[in-house]
Amino acid sequence: MSTLIGVLGAGQLGRMLALAGLPMGLGFRFYDTSADATAGQLAPLVVGRFDDADALASFARGVDVVTYDWENVPVTSVRVVARHARALPSARALAAAQDRLTEKRLLARVGMRVAPHAAIDSAAQLLAAADQIGLPGILKTRRLGYDGKGQVVIRRTAELVPALASLGGRGLIYEGLVPFEREVSLVAARSRRGETRFYPLTENRHRAGILRESRAPLQSPPLQRAAERQVGRLLEELRYVGVLCVEFFVHDGRLVANEFAPRVHNSGHWTIEGAHTSQFENHLRAILGWPLGETRAVGHALMVNCIGSMPRPELTLTLPGLHHHDYHKAPREGRKVGHLNWVADSPVRRESIARKLADYVES
């Protein structure tokens, strides 16, 4: 009777997809390697490895559309589920984002500026790259990095070979370090019918490789136009379906693309209360071929990540406009367990709230 969405991965992104879709009458089914995965509290969860074709097939049968809460779902797993249900975004889009080298080349091909970079599979290649691109730079694994994991900043030549060894010696990429004034991201949606919408640019602040705070809208019409033009080309190039996020550095007032995620993104969590339609709802609308919802901001939004543990709601909710998002995950150092959203009337008011919230989430 009702439309059933399958989600590979049952973390907080899957959980928030369900929380956006359940009000619209959608049903959900999750797949994860862990029986404790948080989204499994909201809908049936099939537990299995990502190489278990039988479990994947039984998960996908009867599902209308399969999507992902994790960008590193193996492309082979996507191909298995795609025999039983439509899988969106496509395996091609996932594959492009899973390898930092193909990703950089794709971003450059659609006209984005990217940092100088080189594939690294040996010490000789790394020394040559450092010579050509210069120092400082970052050595990263091409696959499976997240939240600053799988990467090392290199400032001196003597650090090159130890860094190489620490990351396994091969399957790496060396990138010139982009000096930047700020980090921003653009969340965009493209539907099965080709309709495209862009959220306002979001400014992001990281610490120790983990996103800590986002603010939106950035309110720079030239950067907004440039980002929409560039991301629009990426969406068309991939014939992308769903929500996607591109992270940029801003250097000398210009955008330098860093990476993209073929999914809803932490830097778009402010849209839950801060935009007319959340990124989660628009992802679902996009993969179902429904009309996309308005992406305008309703005020000046702030999102603060809760890392390691949640502050007590009795405390945070003393701020009467605060929205307390708890992913219902066990506390653990460095783990994203929730976020706090605030929509202010002005950027100035937002900063006064940001100082208060920083106290609550200090870990």
Next chain:
Amino acid sequence: MSTLIGVLGAGQLGRMLALAGLPMGLGFRFYDTSADATAGQLAPLVVGRFDDADALASFARGVDVVTYDWENVPVTSVRVVARHARALPSARALAAAQDRLTEKRLLARVGMRVAPHAAIDSAAQLLAAADQIGLPGILKTRRLGYDGKGQVVIRRTAELVPALASLGGRGLIYEGLVPFEREVSLVAARSRRGETRFYPLTENRHRAGILRESRAPLQSPPLQRAAERQVGRLLEELRYVGVLCVEFFVHDGRLVANEFAPRVHNSGHWTIEGAHTSQFENHLRAILGWPLGETRAVGHALMVNCIGSMPRPELTLTLPGLHHHDYHKAPREGRKVGHLNWVADSPVRRESIARKLADYVES
């Protein structure tokens, strides 16, 4: 580890309570007589009759707070669960709302104007009441009426005795029919700590006894002040904890209280996107003793009920600001199966949308 909320009744109100509480990290457990009850799709559901003390006890054990999605939960059931978990609002508040006679007396006692009325247990009483109060009037069952069920409008003396027979002859109340310009309601919250908040007055339109459309805020400061003063007294009189809704007629510019519901209410569904904090979130905050959230409207909200069946989201969502709420219930004539929410920039714009939505939900 996390706070567990038990809900007696697992209909759409329970479902929307869960959808408000799950993002805050709350856990839910439902109790209903039907294994198909819609909220059971989101959280564990204990199936049992409301007079099954063992089932009620096993439902309540381990739960932090029990609340209700149905105002006719028997007070005896509440007493059973209250032995294992805090039950809010209190059995006293439920009892007061379950009998139209005690309800009217309570509303009058706290200073509200109410329609003239009389308890009816015989034809002689009804004839005397009709004589004293006059015609037209409404004969209602004192208990278990909803959505216009269990009541008959009487315009002529000859209709009195047949109406009495059709409603069982006893346990009734006769009320003078209040001529009114409009119907409004006030949703209010009072927390365990005594904190109180009021939503803006909502204007409601019924057809065939069922709420069809709500608009908020009403924007009448005198009526808002009067309603808050009166409902504030009711909250204090009952030492009420949770969200409550009082329905009023407006006659000659003055409020006449009709009834109250000791729970979240259909006329407050616009608050999901139309207020800073929804009635569902504030009910949970209230029963947990958490600070209440802002009740201000963010624009000019419209809520349109979907009765019988849902329009297709592919159609409704072509209106880019529309929010499609589907309770995931089987279609059935006269059944509330969902609602559409819209937040407009102005009352004029709201009316142009209202005309469009009326086409979608025509049944």
